[in-house]
Amino acid sequence: MTEEAAETWIVLGASSPIGRAFAREVARPGTHVILAGRDVDDLARTASDIRIAGQASVEVSRFDATDLSAHGKQAAHWAERPGTLNAILLFGTMPQQADIDADPALVLDCIASTYAGALSILHHLATHLEARKAGTVIGIGSVAGDRGRLKNYVYGSAKAGLHTYLAGLRNRLGRSNVHVMTVKLGFVDTGMTWGQPGLFLVASPEAVARRCLVAARKRRDVCYIPAFWLPIMTIIRSIPERIFKRLSI
Amino acid sequence: MTGILWGRPLMRWKRVEVTGWGRALRARSEVARPERLSDLPGIFQTSGTGGLSILAGGRSYGDSALNTGGSTLLTARLDRILSFDETTGVIEVEPGVTFRRLLEVFLSRGWLFPVAPGTGFVTIGGAVAHDIHGKNHQRDGTFGQHVTEFDLLTPRGLHLRVSPANEPDAFRATCGGCGLTGLITRIAFRMHRVPSPFVEVKERRIANLGAFLEAFEDAKDASYSVGWIDALAGGAKLGRGLMQVAEPASAAPASTPRVRARKVSFNFPAATINALTVRAFNALYLRRVPKTGRTRLVPYANFLHPLDAIEDWNRVYGRRGFHQFQCVVPYAAGERALRRMLELVVASRSASALSVLKRMGPGRAGYLSFPMEGYTLALDFPNRRNAPELYRQLVDVTLNHGGRVYLAKDALLSSDAFARMYPEFPDFQRVVARLDPDGLFRSDMARRLRMAA
Numbered sequence: 001m002t003e004e005a006a007e008t009w010i011v012l013g014a015s016s017p018i019g020r021a022f023a024r025e026v027a028r029p030g031t032h033v034i035l036a037g038r039d040v041d042d043l044a045r046t047a048s049d050i051r052i053a054g055q056a057s058v059e060v061s062r063f064d065a066t067d068l069s070a071h072g073k074q075a076a077h078w079a080e081r082p083g084t085l086n087a088i089l090l091f092g093t094m095p096q097q098a099d100i101d102a103d104p105a106l107v108l109d110c111i112a113s114t115y116a117g118a119l120s121i122l123h124h125l126a127t128h129l130e131a132r133k134a135g136t137v138i139g140i141g142s143v144a145g146d147r148g149r150l151k152n153y154v155y156g157s158a159k160a161g162l163h164t165y166l167a168g169l170r171n172r173l174g175r176s177n178v179h180v181m182t183v184k185l186g187f188v189d190t191g192m193t194w195g196q197p198g199l200f201l202v203a204s205p206e207a208v209a210r211r212c213l214v215a216a217r218k219r220r221d222v223c224y225i226p227a228f229w230l231p232i233m234t235i236i237r238s239i240p241e242r243i244f245k246r247l248s249i
Numbered sequence: 250m251t252g253i254l255w256g257r258p259l260m261r262w263k264r265v266e267v268t269g270w271g272r273a274l275r276a277r278s279e280v281a282r283p284e285r286l287s288d289l290p291g292i293f294q295t296s297g298t299g300g301l302s303i304l305a306g307g308r309s310y311g312d313s314a315l316n317t318g319g320s321t322l323l324t325a326r327l328d329r330i331l332s333f334d335e336t337t338g339v340i341e342v343e344p345g346v347t348f349r350r351l352l353e354v355f356l357s358r359g360w361l362f363p364v365a366p367g368t369g370f371v372t373i374g375g376a377v378a379h380d381i382h383g384k385n386h387q388r389d390g391t392f393g394q395h396v397t398e399f400d401l402l403t404p405r406g407l408h409l410r411v412s413p414a415n416e417p418d419a420f421r422a423t424c425g426g427c428g429l430t431g432l433i434t435r436i437a438f439r440m441h442r443v444p445s446p447f448v449e450v451k452e453r454r455i456a457n458l459g460a461f462l463e464a465f466e467d468a469k470d471a472s473y474s475v476g477w478i479d480a481l482a483g484g485a486k487l488g489r490g491l492m493q494v495a496e497p498a499s500a501a502p503a504s505t506p507r508v509r510a511r512k513v514s515f516n517f518p519a520a521t522i523n524a525l526t527v528r529a530f531n532a533l534y535l536r537r538v539p540k541t542g543r544t545r546l547v548p549y550a551n552f553l554h555p556l557d558a559i560e561d562w563n564r565v566y567g568r569r570g571f572h573q574f575q576c577v578v579p580y581a582a583g584e585r586a587l588r589r590m591l592e593l594v595v596a597s598r599s600a601s602a603l604s605v606l607k608r609m610g611p612g613r614a615g616y617l618s619f620p621m622e623g624y625t626l627a628l629d630f631p632n633r634r635n636a637p638e639l640y641r642q643l644v645d646v647t648l649n650h651g652g653r654v655y656l657a658k659d660a661l662l663s664s665d666a667f668a669r670m671y672p673e674f675p676d677f678q679r680v681v682a683r684l685d686p687d688g689l690f691r692s693d694m695a696r697r698l699r700m701a702a
Contacts, residue, residue, distance in 0.1 A: 017284055017326065042285040045343070049329035053354045191284045195263035 006083035008032040012063065012121060013091030015039045017190045018140070020046050021209035022088055027054025034078055036063035037091070065091050065117030075124035079132075087125055088138040088212065089118055094155045094192065107154055114158035119165055126169060129178045136216050137173070137180045139166040143224070146184065146233045150248050170221060182222045183212055186229040201228065261288075261295060267304060267321055269311045270563055272570030273632035274660050276315035276693055278302070282323040286434055290406055293689065296320040300691025303428035305375035306347060308368055310573045311660030312693035313379070313427045319691055322432065324374050330354070331435060338440040339397060344374025344433045349557070351440075352550055360440045363395040365553040367605075374433050379657040380425035380618040382609065383553070384473040384495070390612025391620060392438070393424030400435040404689035408434070421673075422680035424615030427656055429681055429690045429701060447498040448473065448552045453542030454535060458488025458591065462584055462624070465608040468494045473552070476606035479531040480628055483595040487588065490606070491535055495552060502546045513564045527602050534603060566631050574643050575619075575627040575655040577609055582650035583624045589646045590626060597639050599630040616673035616680075619655040627658070637661055656694065664699040674700075 009026045011019050014035035023033050027050035035043040040062050047058040063074060079085060092114040100106040122137065129135045144152050145159030163182055170180035187193055187202045203226050211225045224230040236249070262279040278299070281292045293301070299319025306325075307314065314321070328345040338360060340351075349369030351362055365383045366376065375381075380393040389395075398412040401423060409431070411419045423430045455461045461476055468474040471494045478490040556562060563571070578586040587606070594601055605627040609620045628643075630636060640661045647654060653670035654662050668674055681701055688701055695701045 015285065039285060039287065042287065045285075045329045045331060048331045052330045052333050053350075191282070191288070194282060195261065 006030055006032060006081075008034065008078070008081040008083060008085050010034045010036060010078050010085070010087040010125075012036050012065075012087060012089045014046060015042050016090050017205035018188060018208050018212075019088075019090045021205040022090070022212060023050050023058075024054060025206075025209045025213050027051075027056035027058070029055045031056045032081055032083075033058045034061050034081075035059070036061045036074075038062070038064055063121075065113040065121065068117065068120045071121045071124045075121065075128060079125070079128035084134050085125075085129060085132060086136040086138075087122075088140070089122060090140050091117070092140075092142075092155070092158070094152075097150070097152050097154065100154050110154050111158045114155060115161050118162055122165070122169065126173060126178075129173060130176045133177045135178045137166075137169070137178065138212055138216055139169075139180065139182050140212075141166070141182055141184050143184050143186050143229050143233050147237055147244070167222075179216070179219050181212075181216050181220055183215070184222065184224045184229065184233070186224065186226055201226070261292060262320065265321075267307075267315055268570070269313075269315060269660065270308050271310035271572055271632070271658075271660060272563055272566070272568075273572055273636075274312045274315060274570075274693070276312070276317040276321075278316045278318065279320045280304075280323060281320065282326055284326045286327070289402060289432065289434070292322060293402075293404065293406060296322075296689065301689055302692040303374075303378070303432060303690070305345065305372040305378070305428075306368075306370045308366070308371050308375065309379065310658045311656075312697065313656060313659075315693040316691055317693055324372060324432075327374075327434070333440075338442065339437055340440050341435055341437045342373050344372060344377075344436060346373050347371065348373070348376070349550075349554070352553075355440060356443070356446045356549055359442055359444070361443045361549065363389055363439060363441050364392040367554060368556045369550065369554040370557065373436050373438075377424055377433060377436060378426060378428045379655075380614050381657070382612075382620055384475040384493075384607065386612060386620060387469060387474070387608055387610040388472060390610065391424075391614050391618055393614025393618065394612055396424065396436060396438045396614070398437045399423070399433050401431040401684075402434050403431040404685045404687060409684075418676070418680045419684060421615045422677050422684070425613070425618040425656075426615060426677065426681075427617065427692065427694060427700070429692070429695055430684050431690065443497050443549075445498045445501045447501050447546045447548055448495040449498045449544060450493055450495040450547045450552060451542065451544045452491055452493050452538045454538055454540060455488075455490050455492050457486060458584065458588055461488055461490065461492065461606060464492045465606075465624075468492070469608065472496050474608065477534070478591070478604040478606050478626075479535060480591060480594045480601040480604040481528050481531060481598075483592070487591050487595065488606075489535070490603075491538055493552075495547075498546050513559060513561045516564045516568050530602060566629075569632045571629050571631045572636055572640060572660055573627060573629050573658040574640055575625060575658040576643065576647040576652050577619065577621050577623050577625040577655070578647060578650045578652035579621060579623040582652070586646055586650040586652065587624060587626055590628075590643055593639065593642050593646070594628055594630070597630075597635060599633065599635060599639055601628045601630050604628045616677040617656065617671055619653065619657070621653065623652065625655075627655075656698075659694070662698065664697065667698040667700075 013019050015037045043060040051058045095106045141163045142159040144156035166182040189202045215223045265280045268275045301320045302316035304314040324345040327343040329343045331341040333340045366381050376392040380391045382391050401409045413420050473495040475493050482489045607625050611622045613620045
């Protein structure tokens with residue numbers, strides 16, 4: 001008998017707190033973890049941690065979401081791994097809406113990674129996953145993508161685009177036994193929400209990472225994490241535009 | 250709603266109320282929580298004029314991590330294990346790694362840290378900053394004595410590689426230095442091999458203080474020893490309690506008991522802790538052990554971190570919080586000093602629940618390390634009106650017998666008493682003046698005790 005086929009997880013945006021927590025969550029003997037991101041010094045530290053604590057094999061892969069021309073080669077390199085290939089996409093750029101309004105050039109910064117970069121790398125990976133007829137893709141979207149709002153609509157629109165893309169990808173890869181899950185994330189306790197006024201119901205990165213993995217194992221298609229965002233966003237989505245346009249939530 | 254954000258930091262500082270573990274002292278400050286080393290220089294540069302304190306596991310009882318009106322840096326997210334050498338047992342970690350995590354990762358592989366605090370939520374950085382001791386101090390010394398090297402990010406942004414050989418002064422100022430010499434970004438220390446994840450604990454009842462000191466004399470070669478004192482019992486029963494002596498178990502028991510986690514999720518009303526409830530609790534606690542004593546196999550986590558069985562137990566003292574007084578007095582003065590302190594506590598009726606008595610060896614790693622050869626006594630009491638007076642009386646007894654108070658627990662010591670208790674304080678000041686000439690690192694404790702020049 002051969003051993004159980006090795007599993008690989010590609011963590012795109014592994015320096016983020018959720019990326020670190022997710023890498024720890026999947027790391028165990030027999031799993032290969034690819035930590036992809038820009039801050040390779042930081043990723044090397046995370047790699048040591050999960051190599052020692054999770055006894056997984058780990059590699060650090062320098063990855064820039066906006067360097068689109070490199071994506072094809074990178075995806076092909078990652079796809080050289082034997083066994084099941086899985087990916088979680090965590091990166092994104094969220095300038096403050098007020099900063100974008102003051103400097104419209106920031107619109108491109110935001111969508112270059114959050115939307116264009118995400119679609120580019122996922123589309124390259126899709127070809128390889130399709131050929132293998134196995135694997136899981138977790139795309140991290142946002143509750144901000146559910147409705148365009150005064151405070152965050154550029155980032156929100158990029159995430160809405162990502163949600164639509166992931167739905168299509170799910171439709172396509174489902175035929176090849178590859179599962180695509182869309183996560184609509186609420187507030188998470190990271191450096192990016194730190195010090196933001198008026199936040200509530202903030203989840204820990206560890207809890208989010210655990211929920212993502214559990215939901216993916218159940219082969220959920222779309223899920224809100226934490227789950228209480230589903231009723232909240234259902235209400236927010238159902239407010240008529242005539243009223244919504246006057247609100248500043 | 251702002252949605253979810255990644256990428257570059259948007260806001261570095263957040264105004265928060267920070268409390269010591271005793272919850273008697275509170276401070277409002279601007280708090281930053283770096284997630285990687287590259288965040289640190291920016292935090293140092295933007296920390297403002299009120300100085301910067303370092304808050305790690307938040308288990309120091311008093312104000313050593315607080316910085317009223319200034320800035321505070323949280324090390325919680327600097328939490329990675331960087332290397333582990335299976336042949337030498339040397340491990341390298343970031344400062345925010347907790348004892349709890351190391352226990353989870355390494356105990357099943359037969360490795361244990363050399364020195365453990367009473368709670369697993371303490372971080373390795375905090376263990377260095379307070380040069381902590383455990384129930385094995387007599388034999389194994391303080392945590393700092395097992396540290397082989399660390400990297401210190403000094404206020405001027407220099408990474409100083411510090412070991413006892415190459416930077417002896419910086420090493421001795423940082424071990425026990427309450428985070429006033431810089432931020433430790435990497436710590437290397439030695440782990441030890443253990444034969445199983447269990448300890449064999451022998452427990453017996455002790456009738457009074459004299460019997461306790463004899464019991465410690467008998468146990469002086471044991472791996473671990475600790476006494477729990479019923480600090481409400483006076484007269485002939487003064488100093489009665491339980492003695493625990495433990496050795497690593499050669500093998501795990503056949504069946505393993507399940508450990509239940511409990512949590513205190515609200516503040517108890519202030520009146521809950523009173524002489525009556527504590528008396529009942531202490532009596533029950535002592536009677537768990539039969540008159541003839543008992544021997545059990547206990548998981549390391551339960552033995553080393555008994556306080557962690559109930560999460561957030563500090564809330565049982567209510568909103569006003571509590572103080573912990575921990576002192577050490579030399580052997581020679583031991584019985585007299587301890588008797589006097591217990592009498593003061595009994596007379597105050599300031600219901601201290603179980604108090605802890607241990608024997609210490611000479612081991613210490615830094616200028617401001619707490620231990621000296623002698624007995625250490627730790628007492629909790631609620632933050633009521635009589636608390637400062639009781640604390641002052643206990644400090645007087647400690648000073649009169651040549652002892653000292655543990656800074657990790659302290660909230661009420663005076664700067665004069667501090668200077669008398671810590672004779673190497675001038676050495677500490679000299680090194681801090683070299684490493685932090687502009688006085689970036691500050692805390693409420695440093696101001697109260699006039700620790701920084």
